[in-house]
Amino acid sequence: MLAIGIAALAASMLVAVLIGPFDLPPRAIALALVGRLPFVTIHDGLGPLASAALFQIRLPRVVLGAMVGGTLAVSGAAYQGVFQNALADPYLLGVASGAGLGATAAIVLVQHPAALALNPVPLAAFAGAVVSVAATYVLGRSAGRARSSATLVLAGVAVAAFFTAVQTFLLQRNTAELQQVYSWILGSLANSSWQQVGEIAPYVAIGVAVILFASRLLDVMSVGDEEADSLGVRAERVRLAMVIAATLATAAVVAVSGLIGFVGIVVPHAVRLCVGTSYRRIVPLSLLFGGSFLIVADVLARTVAAPGEIPIGVVTAMLGAPFFLVVLRQARRAP
Numbered sequence: 085m086l087a088i089g090i091a092a093l094a095a096s097m098l099v100a101v102l103i104g105p106f107d108l109p110p111r112a113i114a115l116a117l118v119g120r121l122p123f124v125t126i127h128d129g130l131g132p133l134a135s136a137a138l139f140q141i142r143l144p145r146v147v148l149g150a151m152v153g154g155t156l157a158v159s160g161a162a163y164q165g166v167f168q169n170a171l172a173d174p175y176l177l178g179v180a181s182g183a184g185l186g187a188t189a190a191i192v193l194v195q196h197p198a199a200l201a202l203n204p205v206p207l208a209a210f211a212g213a214v215v216s217v218a219a220t221y222v223l224g225r226s227a228g229r230a231r232s233s234a235t236l237v238l239a240g241v242a243v244a245a246f247f248t249a250v251q252t253f254l255l256q257r258n259t260a261e262l263q264q265v266y267s268w269i270l271g272s273l274a275n276s277s278w279q280q281v282g283e284i285a286p287y288v289a290i291g292v293a294v295i296l297f298a299s300r301l302l303d304v305m306s307v308g309d310e311e312a313d314s315l316g317v318r319a320e321r322v323r324l325a326m327v328i329a330a331t332l333a334t335a336a337v338v339a340v341s342g343l344i345g346f347v348g349i350v351v352p353h354a355v356r357l358c359v360g361t362s363y364r365r366i367v368p369l370s371l372l373f374g375g376s377f378l379i380v381a382d383v384l385a386r387t388v389a390a391p392g393e394i395p396i397g398v399v400t401a402m403l404g405a406p407f408f409l410v411v412l413r414q415a416r417r418a419p
Contacts (some may be wrong), residue, residue: 085359089372093150096379100146101138103383105391108134108142145276149382150375152273152337153347155288157374158367159330160348161355162295165302165363166323167233170356173348174334177240177327178216181247183338186212188251188265192258205268206283206339212247213335219243221327233323270395271342273382284336291333295367298322302363344378344397346404351377353408377403 101113112130116138119126130138159174167176175181190208194200224239255262304317312319338344351374352366359365381399388394 085365085369086372089369089376092376093372093379096376096383097146097150100149100379100383101142103387104137104142106134106137108138113138140277144278144281145273145382146379148276148281148340149273149379151281151284151288152341152344153351153378153381154371154375155292155333155337156344156347157351157370157377158292158295159334161352161363161367161370162302162326162330163348164352165299166305166326167237168306168308169233169237170353171349173345174330175343175345175348176237177220177331178243178247179213179331179334179338180343181244181251182212182214182216183209183335184212184269184343185216185247185251185254186210187268187342188254188261191264191268192254192261206280209268210335210339213338214331216243216247217327217331217335221324236327267395268342269397271344271397271400272385272393272395273341274386274393276340280340284340287332287336291329291331291336292371294325294329295333296371298326299363299367302326302367306361306363342395342397344400346400346408347374347378350400350404350407 098110102108102110108130112134115126116130116135120139156174160172163172163174163176164170186208187205189212190204194204220236220240220243223243224236255265301317301322304315305312305319305322307315312322334348352370355366355369355373359369378396378400381403382396385394385396385399388399
């Protein structure tokens with residue numbers, strides 16, 4: 085399955101690089117990529133326009149799509165493990181509502197964003213997501229240690245409702261920015277760049293590394309907090325570490341891509357159906373297949389309605405919702 089996952093990710097990236105408004109020869113792409121290696125000089129045959137399209141438009145978009153999809157899927161698997169809930173997703177503790185409020189505030193309150201050195205929308209979305217999850221954790225911990233998982237989830241619902249209410253108020257007072265806000269909320273990779281890849285890479289690398297390293301502990305936590313504690317695993321500390329790692333990684337990718345749903349639920353579910361319930365397998369495979377899934381969804385988003393684009397969040401919902409309904413129906417029929 086690991087080999088299949090790597091092959092699927094490589095194939096999806098190749099297809100995404102090849103498909104675009106004008107054709108790029110596969111052989112010329114391969115030569116161009118090899119030519120970028122140190123101490124290698126090869127004439128690839130690509131003109132200036134084709135070379136710019138490959139290295140400044142398509143490749144950043146494909147790499148960013150793989151990072152966003154893989155991160156959302158891994159974070160979803162981590163949340164499902166620590167909360168022992170197969171319906172958990174990366175937005176469970178309020179990342180979506182916090183990022184949405186932050187992005188909305190930046191769009192409606194910053195008058196001249198082009199004059200700033202950095203785009204305020206991703207920064208505000210990242211800050212809003214982190215603040216939302218921090219508020220959820222503080223509120224959940226204030227209820228005491230008993231039933232910590234349940235109280236965290238309920239606190240996430242309360243915080244998400246509050247942040248969503250504030251966002252709705254801002255939108256009601258600034259209707260001229262509605263289209264821009266909803267375009268961000270529905271998700272897009274259209275403005276991908278190497279700068280965005282570099283900005284989120286540290287958060288994604290640290291968050292995913294922590295989740296991969298602790299994936300074995302998720303299997304221990306599946307027996308319950310008390311039993312895990314008796315086996316030497318501090319369930320509360322593992323949960324906190326996982327929540328922090330998944331939150332930082334998810335907040336980073338959401339800041340540049342918008343709110344893309346279903347990836348964090350559908351991909352871990354599909355992997356679980358293929359390899360079983362061990363998170364030692366689910367987590368790394370979710371990383372690979374999550375990247376593949378979002379890259380394919382992005383290809384559909386930019387080709388189905390060409391020359392226009394469908395929001396990628398709409399595509400993932402169209403692909404993910406039917407699959408999720410089938411999974412729920414099969415689970416209901418299971419003895």
